[in-house]
Amino acid sequence: MNPSDKVQFGRTNLQVTPFGFGTAPIGNIFREIDEQTSDAMIQRAWDAGIRYYDTAPMYGHGLAELRTGHSLRWKEREEFILSSKVGRILKPARKKDIDYAPWTNAGRFTTHFDYSYDGTMRAFEDSLQRLNLEYMDICFIHDIDVFTRGDEQPEVFKAAMDGAWKALSKLRDEGVVKAIGVGVNEWEVCHAALEQRDFDCFLLAGRYTLLEQDSLDKFLPLCEERGAAVVVGGGFNSGILATGAIEGAKYNYAPAPAEILDRVRKIEKVCLDYGVPLPAAALQFVVAHPAIPTFMAGTRTVQQLEQNLEWFSQPIPGEFWTTLKSRGLLREDAPTPS
Numbered sequence: 087m088n089p090s091d092k093v094q095f096g097r098t099n100l101q102v103t104p105f106g107f108g109t110a111p112i113g114n115i116f117r118e119i120d121e122q123t124s125d126a127m128i129q130r131a132w133d134a135g136i137r138y139y140d141t142a143p144m145y146g147h148g149l150a151e152l153r154t155g156h157s158l159r160w161k162e163r164e165e166f167i168l169s170s171k172v173g174r175i176l177k178p179a180r181k182k183d184i185d186y187a188p189w190t191n192a193g194r195f196t197t198h199f200d201y202s203y204d205g206t207m208r209a210f211e212d213s214l215q216r217l218n219l220e221y222m223d224i225c226f227i228h229d230i231d232v233f234t235r236g237d238e239q240p241e242v243f244k245a246a247m248d249g250a251w252k253a254l255s256k257l258r259d260e261g262v263v264k265a266i267g268v269g270v271n272e273w274e275v276c277h278a279a280l281e282q283r284d285f286d287c288f289l290l291a292g293r294y295t296l297l298e299q300d301s302l303d304k305f306l307p308l309c310e311e312r313g314a315a316v317v318v319g320g321g322f323n324s325g326i327l328a329t330g331a332i333e334g335a336k337y338n339y340a341p342a343p344a345e346i347l348d349r350v351r352k353i354e355k356v357c358l359d360y361g362v363p364l365p366a367a368a369l370q371f372v373v374a375h376p377a378i379p380t381f382m383a384g385t386r387t388v389q390q391l392e393q394n395l396e397w398f399s400q401p402i403p404g405e406f407w408t409t410l411k412s413r414g415l416l417r418e419d420a421p422t423p424s
Contacts (some may be wrong), residue, residue, distance in 0.1 A: 089398045090135025093379040096315030106138040107131045108382035113146025114190045128157035142171040148193035155217035169224035172209040175200045201246040206253035226269030233271040273301035292320030299417045309377040318372040319382040327368035360406040366397035374423045
């Protein structure tokens with residue numbers, strides 16, 4: 087599979103590369119990445135033909151948007167696709183007054199949830215300023231899920247479906263953004279949003295992977311029916327599908343439970359039999375679904391980026407996928423790479 091191929095982005099007239107560049111790491115999540123490394127990764131991705139970049143105000147309190155805009159500023163605007171998000175307003179503040187966790191040495195802003203019409207319009211305009219761009223290709227309503235908002239989620243979801251939806255729909259009509267969607271950690275929230283509003287796309291973190299395919303039940307079929315594109319982030323389930331079932335392996339941002347470790351060991355056995363790296367299988371699996379044209383993978387070094395590009399291009403025999411299904415390690419109805 088070629089990471090630089092151009093593929094149709096759902097029902098829109100946008101084309102993306104199946105390999106996308108995710109910018110959460112360059113927002114200094116957990117630990118700092120210097121300016122040179124951040125820029126070097128984006129330039130290497132560009133040289134590899136990658137033309138889809140995803141960012142958000144949340145990532146490093148504006149830092150990821152600033153760095154992304156800086157690194158893309160001299161590229162021809164029509165040659166790349168960029169997505170960012172709304173749902174948070176950033177307000178300038180002194181660094182000593184900012185709680186950055188889990189970010190490190192990030193932007194000089196505090197973050198505040200706001201899914202109102204006016205708040206969404208302000209957040210969108212602020213993002214364009216940080217990115218130094220005249221328009222955004224794709225914009226997602228960010229973090230209206232239970233994972234992020236807890237007991238407040240029903241109220242937050244309603245506010246977003248009213249205020250943020252109305253604002254993004256107007257911006258789409260005006261052509262300032264080409265596609266609008268929702269970016270969350272739960273497919274059920276995406277499914278509810280698509281049932282209520284006319285969305286073009288979704289960014290789903292970690293809920294369609296080698297380990298999880300429940301979204302095949304209702305959400306992905308509805309996306310196919312409506313022509314909505316799905317971008318998958320977190321294709322490694324936050325770690326274990328990259329590291330394998332090692333001690334301390336992470337699954338959904340926490341230590342992997344015993345049943346997940348056991349399942350991954352069984353998948354690794356099939357990988358060993360066919361000479362397939364586990365991360366290669368994890369990356370290539372997600373984009374085999376017809377509703378999923380692209381995935382996002384964040385990296386911390388140029389070497390990690392090079393490794394991901396290599397995994398994504400790794401030849402995988404069809405028998406590998408057949409064996410996973412025959413051993414009950416993959417759903418029978420899950421599309422697999424041809």
